[in-house]
Amino acid sequence: MTDRITFKVNGTDGAARTGVISTPRGDIRTPAFMPVGTAATVKAMMPESVRETGADILLGNTYHLMLRPSAERIDRLGGLHRFMNWDRPILTDSGGFQVMSLAGLRKMSEHGVTFKSHIDGSKHELTPERSMEIQRLLGSDIVMCFDECPALPADRARIAESMRLSMRWASRSRDAFGDRPGHALFGIQQGGLEQDLRQESAQALTDIGFDGYAVGGLAVGEGQEAMFACLDYAPDMLPKDKPRYLMGVGKPDDIVGAVKRGIDMMDCVLPSRSGRTGQVFTRTGVVNIKNARHQDDPRPLDEHCRCPACRNYSRAYLHHVFRAQEMISGMLLTWHNLTYFQDIMDGMRNAIATGTFDVWETEFHTTRAQGDIEPL
Numbered sequence: 001m002t003d004r005i006t007f008k009v010n011g012t013d014g015a016a017r018t019g020v021i022s023t024p025r026g027d028i029r030t031p032a033f034m035p036v037g038t039a040a041t042v043k044a045m046m047p048e049s050v051r052e053t054g055a056d057i058l059l060g061n062t063y064h065l066m067l068r069p070s071a072e073r074i075d076r077l078g079g080l081h082r083f084m085n086w087d088r089p090i091l092t093d094s095g096g097f098q099v100m101s102l103a104g105l106r107k108m109s110e111h112g113v114t115f116k117s118h119i120d121g122s123k124h125e126l127t128p129e130r131s132m133e134i135q136r137l138l139g140s141d142i143v144m145c146f147d148e149c150p151a152l153p154a155d156r157a158r159i160a161e162s163m164r165l166s167m168r169w170a171s172r173s174r175d176a177f178g179d180r181p182g183h184a185l186f187g188i189q190q191g192g193l194e195q196d197l198r199q200e201s202a203q204a205l206t207d208i209g210f211d212g213y214a215v216g217g218l219a220v221g222e223g224q225e226a227m228f229a230c231l232d233y234a235p236d237m238l239p240k241d242k243p244r245y246l247m248g249v250g251k252p253d254d255i256v257g258a259v260k261r262g263i264d265m266m267d268c269v270l271p272s273r274s275g276r277t278g279q280v281f282t283r284t285g286v287v288n289i290k291n292a293r294h295q296d297d298p299r300p301l302d303e304h305c306r307c308p309a310c311r312n313y314s315r316a317y318l319h320h321v322f323r324a325q326e327m328i329s330g331m332l333l334t335w336h337n338l339t340y341f342q343d344i345m346d347g348m349r350n351a352i353a354t355g356t357f358d359v360w361e362t363e364f365h366t367t368r369a370q371g372d373i374e375p376l
């Protein structure tokens, strides 16, 4: 245990790295996948079950929690860890990304963003200072800077202007965060797909100084090829001795490609959201459980998987409960998807530590290619 948040790289293989982020609430093994607990719950999962899948850290959403039940209320009730019964590390986003996506409902200025709640239309403001305050009230272990992220494609002038605003907000976030031992503040690199703007952003953030750095502004519609092209240079611009976090990524092959390019942390709603819509990720590809071909199938989803959905139930049963809209369907499929994502991370951590990432990656792709990826 430690009273500070530290990061240690224990092994590298090419650009890929494995290590540990130590926090007062426990270690985070990297590369790490963070399940998303939007409204103080990873939907359909008990926190102890999330832990059983292998997750060391969860992500919480500032935007959703500030509107309902409010950061002040969570603070009065002992903070987010106690409120949702998760005593391990929590990373919170800044609210920026979600507020920006409220197209017609927000107004932006140098100071920050005013917006109307999607729940009841009430008026709110988010600024770098308010975002830091909310994340402090929540008790977040890893706090993200308040930033702006334009959707891609966007023209270069717009991306440059937005990135420079985000850098001014990063500086204000740093000042407002202050000195909080045991808690970390991450800066967020912007600059779209423009290499020189990414460099300018990385330099600005490094000059301010953060405990970790996110590669922001990706997975916003640019496609995997463009994202990987950017990840070929963007992580390398950030300090080597700090964790690098790719926000909002992604599908299993996105995650593998990102780790290969030097990313240490990721988050995505995909495994939990897909679990509720019957889309299942397995070693051999994507299974759509609502497909009629599963209705008489006594086999598990994935015979090599350690999760309860695979150990105790047939595809026929999972198909049945999905069709019957039984709650256990979302529970089992989410449990499976989260387990599969964590197993990918575990496989990569071991492969990087033993210098066999290439072999592991080839097998990952070959196994998937042998399976039948079903249409959605």
Ligand SMILES: [Zn+2]
Residues within 6 Å of the ligand: 301, 302, 305, 306, 307, 308, 309, 310, 311, 335, 336, 337, 339
């Ligand atoms: Zn499973």
